[in-house]
Amino acid sequence: MSQHIKLLEKGTITSAKGFQAGATFAGMKSFAEDKYDLGIVYSTRPCTCAGTFSTNEVRSFSIRITEDNVRKGEVRAVIANSGIANAVVGDQGRKDALEMARLAAQQLGVQPDQVGVLSTGLIGAELPMALIRSALPKVKVSEAGGTQFARCMMTTDTAPKEVAVAYQHGGRTVTIGGVAKGSGMIHPNMATMLCVVATDAAVEAGFLRQALKSSVDRSFNMISVDGDTSTNDTVLLLANGAAGGQPVAAGSPEAALFQEALDMVCTFLAKAIVRDGEGASKIFEVRIEGARNEAEARMAARTITNSNLVRTAVHGNDPNWGRVIAALGRSGAKVEESKLSLYINGVCIMEGGLPIPFFKDAVIMQMRQPEVSFRVSLGLGDGSATAWGCNLSEAYVTFNSAYTT
Amino acid sequence: MSQHIKLLEKGTITSAKGFQAGATFAGMKSFAEDKYDLGIVYSTRPCTCAGTFSTNEVRSFSIRITEDNVRKGEVRAVIANSGIANAVVGDQGRKDALEMARLAAQQLGVQPDQVGVLSTGLIGAELPMALIRSALPKVKVSEAGGTQFARCMMTTDTAPKEVAVAYQHGGRTVTIGGVAKGSGMIHPNMATMLCVVATDAAVEAGFLRQALKSSVDRSFNMISVDGDTSTNDTVLLLANGAAGGQPVAAGSPEAALFQEALDMVCTFLAKAIVRDGEGASKIFEVRIEGARNEAEARMAARTITNSNLVRTAVHGNDPNWGRVIAALGRSGAKVEESKLSLYINGVCIMEGGLPIPFFKDAVIMQMRQPEVSFRVSLGLGDGSATAWGCNLSEAYVTFNSAYTT
Numbered sequence: 001m002s003q004h005i006k007l008l009e010k011g012t013i014t015s016a017k018g019f020q021a022g023a024t025f026a027g028m029k030s031f032a033e034d035k036y037d038l039g040i041v042y043s044t045r046p047c048t049c050a051g052t053f054s055t056n057e058v059r060s061f062s063i064r065i066t067e068d069n070v071r072k073g074e075v076r077a078v079i080a081n082s083g084i085a086n087a088v089v090g091d092q093g094r095k096d097a098l099e100m101a102r103l104a105a106q107q108l109g110v111q112p113d114q115v116g117v118l119s120t121g122l123i124g125a126e127l128p129m130a131l132i133r134s135a136l137p138k139v140k141v142s143e144a145g146g147t148q149f150a151r152c153m154m155t156t157d158t159a160p161k162e163v164a165v166a167y168q169h170g171g172r173t174v175t176i177g178g179v180a181k182g183s184g185m186i187h188p189n190m191a192t193m194l195c196v197v198a199t200d201a202a203v204e205a206g207f208l209r210q211a212l213k214s215s216v217d218r219s220f221n222m223i224s225v226d227g228d229t230s231t232n233d234t235v236l237l238l239a240n241g242a243a244g245g246q247p248v249a250a251g252s253p254e255a256a257l258f259q260e261a262l263d264m265v266c267t268f269l270a271k272a273i274v275r276d277g278e279g280a281s282k283i284f285e286v287r288i289e290g291a292r293n294e295a296e297a298r299m300a301a302r303t304i305t306n307s308n309l310v311r312t313a314v315h316g317n318d319p320n321w322g323r324v325i326a327a328l329g330r331s332g333a334k335v336e337e338s339k340l341s342l343y344i345n346g347v348c349i350m351e352g353g354l355p356i357p358f359f360k361d362a363v364i365m366q367m368r369q370p371e372v373s374f375r376v377s378l379g380l381g382d383g384s385a386t387a388w389g390c391n392l393s394e395a396y397v398t399f400n401s402a403y404t405t
Numbered sequence: 406m407s408q409h410i411k412l413l414e415k416g417t418i419t420s421a422k423g424f425q426a427g428a429t430f431a432g433m434k435s436f437a438e439d440k441y442d443l444g445i446v447y448s449t450r451p452c453t454c455a456g457t458f459s460t461n462e463v464r465s466f467s468i469r470i471t472e473d474n475v476r477k478g479e480v481r482a483v484i485a486n487s488g489i490a491n492a493v494v495g496d497q498g499r500k501d502a503l504e505m506a507r508l509a510a511q512q513l514g515v516q517p518d519q520v521g522v523l524s525t526g527l528i529g530a531e532l533p534m535a536l537i538r539s540a541l542p543k544v545k546v547s548e549a550g551g552t553q554f555a556r557c558m559m560t561t562d563t564a565p566k567e568v569a570v571a572y573q574h575g576g577r578t579v580t581i582g583g584v585a586k587g588s589g590m591i592h593p594n595m596a597t598m599l600c601v602v603a604t605d606a607a608v609e610a611g612f613l614r615q616a617l618k619s620s621v622d623r624s625f626n627m628i629s630v631d632g633d634t635s636t637n638d639t640v641l642l643l644a645n646g647a648a649g650g651q652p653v654a655a656g657s658p659e660a661a662l663f664q665e666a667l668d669m670v671c672t673f674l675a676k677a678i679v680r681d682g683e684g685a686s687k688i689f690e691v692r693i694e695g696a697r698n699e700a701e702a703r704m705a706a707r708t709i710t711n712s713n714l715v716r717t718a719v720h721g722n723d724p725n726w727g728r729v730i731a732a733l734g735r736s737g738a739k740v741e742e743s744k745l746s747l748y749i750n751g752v753c754i755m756e757g758g759l760p761i762p763f764f765k766d767a768v769i770m771q772m773r774q775p776e777v778s779f780r781v782s783l784g785l786g787d788g789s790a791t792a793w794g795c796n797l798s799e800a801y802v803t804f805n806s807a808y809t810t
Contacts, residue, residue: 055735056731056734056735057733057734057735057736057738057739057740058730058731058733058734058740058742059734085727087727088727088730088742088755088758088759088760089759089760090743090758090759122727123727123730123731124726124727124755124760308713308797308801308805309805312801312802312805312806313805313806315802315806316805316806318806321529322490322492322493322527322528322529325463325493325528326461326463326528328462328463329461329462329463329464330460330461330462331462333462334462335462335463337463337493337495338495350493350529353493353495354493354494354495355493355494355529392713392802393802394799394802394803396713396717396802397717397720397797397798397799397801397802398799400713400714400717400718400721401717401718401720401721401723
């Protein structure tokens with residue numbers, strides 16, 4: 001972590017000045033012990049905004065409305081629900097997403113196109129709008145409501161995911177806070193990873209979009225729980241300028257600092273999602289170095305984190321490096337066997353394409369750590385990338401074999 | 406099945422005239438109850454030959470030598486071993502693969518470049534050539550040896566995979582027989598699906614290559630056990646003309662019949678591999694219709710068979726169709742939600758993009774069958790494809806978590 005950027009204790013989305021949040025239980029989910037399923041985030045000031053959205057060809061209307069509103073550029077509030085994904089329900093999904101935005105806007109005194117709508121849960125069921133209409137007035141937003149909001153997005157998550165960091169610049173304190181949910185890329189019929197990040201920095205809209213894309217590419221786009229993307233994946237970023245100062249623009253002195261802080265928030269939340277993956281008990285990191293270019297490094301890192309055989313090896317603390325090399329080989333990245341090196345938690349397993357005799361019990365002990373790291377050097381160029389995955393366990397299979405039945 | 410093509414009882418690779426096979430135990434594997442691990446297939450006559458090979462960037466030298474020899478065009482014998490993959494062992498792998506071809510050639514009285522070499526097993530270990538040299542003379546080839554050869558390729562397979570079909574043409578009986586192994590695309594550190602197909606048809610070499618590619622694209626390339634391709638995947642096809650007649654050429658009257666028979670052999674063996682997938686107890690078929698083109702249909706079918714969430718739903722007899730649609734949506738195939746239909750074992754679950762109320766218990770009963778079928782109609786064009794996958798079970802995870810440790 002940069003020494004200029006501080007991780008805040010009990011940080012959450014409302015750690016950023018001028019943001020309020022709250023949540024209630026509307027009755028859409030019965031499976032979580034935590035009983036919030038409908039919530040709001042609100043900025044007391046106008047915002048610049050940016051978003052990244054699922055590339056799935058089948059998308060919830062909630063995501064489509066949100067993308068439209070982000071494009072219009074004035075989103076300053078978010079309404080979120082869990083339990084129902086509002087996906088694959090025909091045109092009713094569009095009407096319901098629009099009504100959710102309208103209801104939140106009325107309550108907050110803003111315009112409907114200033115509201116983002118996030119839904120996560122069962123695919124193919126309509127939103128229970130009567131429940132939402134009657135419950136929404138119970139949502140009271142405040143600066144203390146960040147964790148409530150984090151909880152209202154949870155489905156099979158075992159814990160809320162929230163973080164905030166702060167930095168000093170030009171005599172001001174700038175804070176970035178965020179919340180996320182998602183213990184699978186797509187859940188047992190319950191879609192989705194969702195994330196909302198809020199900052200009190202003033203940020204020029206073009207740079208905000210660019211900074212978010214860059215952070216997401218290095219964080220949320222580099223994690224995998226089960227290889228399935230969802231119909232509802234969304235990351236939103238709102239910047240309200242409550243910290244004062246000139247808007248951060250590309251190339252400005254503050255831009256690099258803002259980017260680094262945003263990277264920290266996104267990476268923290270992304271890793272929290274993997275760590276809480278369904279049935280997962282440990283996280284592993286795959287670091288690729290020396291690829292021909294960054295695109296190939298990313299492909300290689302993601303393919304290895306997605307491999308069921310690598311993931312079961314991690315589950316079994318098994319230094320089964322042949323699986324890592326075989327996954328690498330099918331990733332699409334150029335590989336020259338004679339230039340390959342592989343390290344597991346720092347122990348060299350293979351060098352110059354040849355296995356190195358290693359003391360297996362020592363590597364097994366290393367792999368018993370809650371975090372395992374594989375570092376692969378391809379020796380072909382400057383491309384590098386890091387991805388994170390989680391172990392594939394019997395519990396994952398059991399959990400996902402019997403969700404709707 | 407075409408009425409012109411007959412499935413033979415107890416058919417195997419030596420059902421084709423002029424082919425002999427045999428195997429022995431050299432001591433390379435200790436984990437299988439079946440104790441063959443070194444074998445030979447031999448044609449008493451010269452052959453035309455064709456092959457398809459793993460696209461993995463990391464490949465065994467066995468595969469590279471075999472590909473070279475197939476390119477030279479006179480392969481008429483195959484030596485195979487299981488237990489050791491001869492992959493990721495540096496240049497020693499090349500020397501050993503060449504020596505295996507040389508040893509088999511000497512024993513059979515043919516040239517080394519007339520021999521294909523197939524290896525499957527642990528990655529990163531050298532072949533025990535001393536064992537192979539001393540055991541190979543014990544391999545006696547005969548027309549009764551097909552099943553022995555099928556067994557010598559087995560690693561975690563629970564049963565040998567073999568089949569033969571025959572058709573009549575121009576007063577001759579033409580037989581195509583084949584054997585295969587592979588209960589994962591890549592095994593717990595043991596690579597590979599391998600397949601050898603033999604026919605007594607005379608087949609022009611160009612058409613033989615084209616016919617094999619076409620069959621493999623519809624069979625082996627459409628199955629998935631765990632999404633991992635291996636360093637050693639190989640399909641070989643030898644045609645020795647012992648049935649007599651003019652060589653089958655593209656566009657000839659016999660070509661379509663030969664292709665259909667070859668498709669049957671390859672599809673039978675491909676499905677046998679999936680059925681015997683590690684930890685698998687049932688197979689499922691994904692049929693895509695109405696895609697914009699065949700390439701998109703293939704992508705869609707393969708993505709759905711590879712989805713861990715679909716595979717765990719099949720395991721749990723769970724008609725969790727949202728997972729099928731979500732996997733479809735990320736496959737890269739164009740989807741228009743309002744044109745989608747989905748059937749599970751013939752029961753319509755979704756039509757025109759809207760879920761249809763179905764009697765869940767009835768669908769669950771359907772899914773308890775040993776074969777489950779998903780049929781998805783995209784309503785966009787003429788592209789269609791079929792792929793096969795197997796359930797993802799707790800047993801798969803347990804098995805793959807503790808292989809080398």
